[in-house]
Amino acid sequence: MVHFPLHPDTPAEGITLAAMFGPSKDIEGMNVAMKVRMKQEGLPYGTRVNTFNSRLAQELGTWADTQVGGDTMHKKIYQAYFVENKNIGNIDVLVELAESAGLDGSESRKVLEERRYETAVDEDWTKSRQMGVSGVPTYVAGGAGVVGAQPYEVLEQLMENAGAEKK
Numbered sequence: 001m002v003h004f005p006l007h008p009d010t011p012a013e014g015i016t017l018a019a020m021f022g023p024s025k026d027i028e029g030m031n032v033a034m035k036v037r038m039k040q041e042g043l044p045y046g047t048r049v050n051t052f053n054s055r056l057a058q059e060l061g062t063w064a065d066t067q068v069g070g071d072t073m074h075k076k077i078y079q080a081y082f083v084e085n086k087n088i089g090n091i092d093v094l095v096e097l098a099e100s101a102g103l104d105g106s107e108s109r110k111v112l113e114e115r116r117y118e119t120a121v122d123e124d125w126t127k128s129r130q131m132g133v134s135g136v137p138t139y140v141a142g143g144a145g146v147v148g149a150q151p152y153e154v155l156e157q158l159m160e161n162a163g164a165e166k167k
Contacts, residue, residue, distance in 0.1 A: 003124035014052035053089035059117040072101040
């Protein structure tokens, strides 16, 4: 996994999707379409009305990957952002999520306040730009890629084109 700076200028308090995209974007239709796709994959999806800066969540997730049981952190961040519409750019929210994932809350706060994983995420951002990533998620295989939440068949075709064999 490589982190990507999706809307890195989003303020700490977040903004509404309506303000971000303007009146021409059908926010309700976007939410309905995403709910359908996520349901097909067995993933929960709420009604998003805001977007939040994910930078600190990426840094905390990078730290969590170094901890026993840290993989749960990614699920907690997903749930908070895409289902509960929580501000994943807020340190208190992230510490609460870390604790709910079984990670040390005071250590996670130090990681965030001291920005211990800032450089690692910066390196990911540079790599994603070099790879030409323009949105999330982006799947890359065999020098080709697809952007966005895609049906299984599209990802299967990407892997087949890259020479992967079906199991």
